[in-house]
Amino acid sequence: MAHTESNMQVQPYNLMAHAFLLFLLFSCITSTNIHACKHTERSSLLSFASTISSPPLNWTSLDCCRWKGITCNQDGWVTHLLLPSKGLKGGLSPSSLGNLTHLTHLNLSHNSLLGSLETKLFLSLNNLEILDLSYNLLSGELPLSLPSSNIWTIDLSSNHFFGAIPSSFFQQASNLTSFNVSNNTFTGLLDFSSNLFNGNLAPGLGKCSELQVFRAGHNNLSGLLPEDIYNATKLEEISLPLNSLHGSISDKIVNLTNLAILDLYINQLSGKLPLNLGKLSKLKFVTLDFNHLEGALPPSLMNCTNLLELRLGSNNLEGDISMLDFSRLNNLLNLT
Ligand SMILES: *[C@@H]1O[C@H](CO)[C@@H](O)[C@H](O)[C@H]1NC(C)=O
Ligand SMILES: *[C@@H]1O[C@H](CO)[C@@H](O)[C@H](O)[C@H]1NC(C)=O
Ligand SMILES: *[C@@H]1O[C@H](CO)[C@@H](O)[C@H](O)[C@H]1NC(C)=O
Ligand SMILES: *[C@@H]1O[C@H](CO)[C@@H](O)[C@H](O)[C@H]1NC(C)=O
Ligand SMILES: *[C@@H]1O[C@H](CO)[C@@H](O)[C@H](O)[C@H]1NC(C)=O
Ligand SMILES: *[C@@H]1O[C@H](CO)[C@@H](O)[C@H](O)[C@H]1NC(C)=O
Ligand SMILES: *[C@@H]1O[C@H](CO)[C@@H](O)[C@H](O)[C@H]1NC(C)=O
Ligand SMILES: *[C@@H]1O[C@H](CO)[C@@H](O)[C@H](O)[C@H]1NC(C)=O
Ligand SMILES: *[C@@H]1O[C@H](CO)[C@@H](O)[C@H](O)[C@H]1NC(C)=O
Ligand SMILES: *[C@@H]1O[C@H](CO)[C@@H](O)[C@H](O)[C@H]1NC(C)=O
DSSP states (O other): OOHHHHHHHHHHHHHHHHHHHHHHHHHHHHHOOOOOHHHHHHHHHHHHHEEEOOOOOOOOOOOOGSSEEEEOOOSSSSEEETTTOOOEEEEEEEHTTOOOTTTOOEEOSSEEESOOOOOOHEEEEEEEEEEESSSSSSSSSOOSSOOTOOOOOEOOOEEOOOOOOGGGGGGGOOOOOEEEOSSOOOSSBBSSSOOOOTTOOOGGGOTTOOEEEEEEEEEEEEOOOGGGGGTTTTTEEEEEOOEEEEEOOOOGGOOOOTTOOEEEOOSSEEOOOOOOOGGGGGGGGGOOOOOOEEEEOGGGGGGOOOOOOOEESSSSEEEEESSOOOOOOOOOOOOO
């Protein structure tokens, strides 16, 4: 009996020891796999949440890295804040968002965010790669610059931004591939002529050597089509329709050998079309209708075998588009 009793005492003791070892093992695994958020990051996020009103975000647990919309890096710094279409209302405060210094992805599109984007907000977001604030109610002028040289996508489209697009905005944007500020209420210039930030002349778009998409249509942009746009030689799309841009399209456009979309309909553009436009063999969509273009139709366009749509109507161009022989362009769908 005594023998059995001692056995029965040993067994629970063994079980407890095993359980303790398992517990140690488990906490080891969890502490290497799950990186609890930093206390300061948590308070920045809570401060952000307190400045906006929204349906409950349920940001209550201790570890903010597990909150919906949040991703952290290995060290517990918040890298992603993704809350598109979450019914957020209110302003973006530099003192909360601006403290998330490791943020790489910020997507708050399709909400009801109000107010302006303060330059101060971005001063410490040096790691930002993607910024999507499209479809909100943001207004005011664009900040003077984005600090992050890592940024490659900016979508501020469908808001109520106004004023000029300052050339200084692009100062650090050497990695920028996509810039969309379509459908705002800019009433100012497409201002690449002066650099408000440091007084230098016009670096602007010329610095955007990686830019592939430039969209700023449906605004009230006036002024000339900026000359340094022709330096952004990776451009595949220039979409600036429904503005008041004037001046002519420069011969330098042939340097944009990747250009597939040239969308400038409803503007005040004048002068002749570059005769060598057709050297841009990747062109697919050329929509230049409703401008004041004059002179001859460039015969070189007959060589653009990728052309799907060519709209040149409602200009003062000589001759008729039917004079050109587009028989080699099998895919051309829309010709006006
Ligand atoms: C953000 O950082 C500033 C400066 O370090 C600090 O004063 C402020 O309290 C921080 N805000 C939050 C919400 O943590
Ligand atoms: C928060 O939790 C409530 C109740 O469970 C839920 O209805 C709501 O969708 C959650 N909010 C988010 C942002 O997940
Ligand atoms: C932002 O989120 C929306 C909704 O998920 C998505 O459609 C959009 O592509 C995102 N923006 C970027 C720049 O990734
Ligand atoms: C552009 O991004 C790459 C990483 O994608 C980075 O290594 C490089 O430093 C960035 N360029 C600039 C000028 O910051
Ligand atoms: C740019 O913004 C406009 C208006 O919000 C939108 O229709 C379009 O799809 C956007 N383009 C890209 C490439 O995201
Ligand atoms: C333009 O923006 C308004 C809101 O500012 C939005 O309702 C509308 O759908 C947008 N248009 C396009 C083409 O995206
Ligand atoms: C467009 O800009 C002009 C001045 O450049 C201004 O008079 C006009 O009211 C603006 N239009 C809209 C719709 O904002
Ligand atoms: C554009 O490129 C030309 C020659 O490649 C150069 O002389 C000029 O300074 C560039 N302009 C800008 C604004 O970068
Ligand atoms: C366009 O390319 C030509 C030849 O490559 C070069 O001489 C000229 O400076 C370029 N223009 C611009 C604006 O980059
Ligand atoms: C079309 O391309 C060919 C071959 O590159 C060239 O010889 C011809 O001059 C071009 N035609 C026009 C009208 O530019």
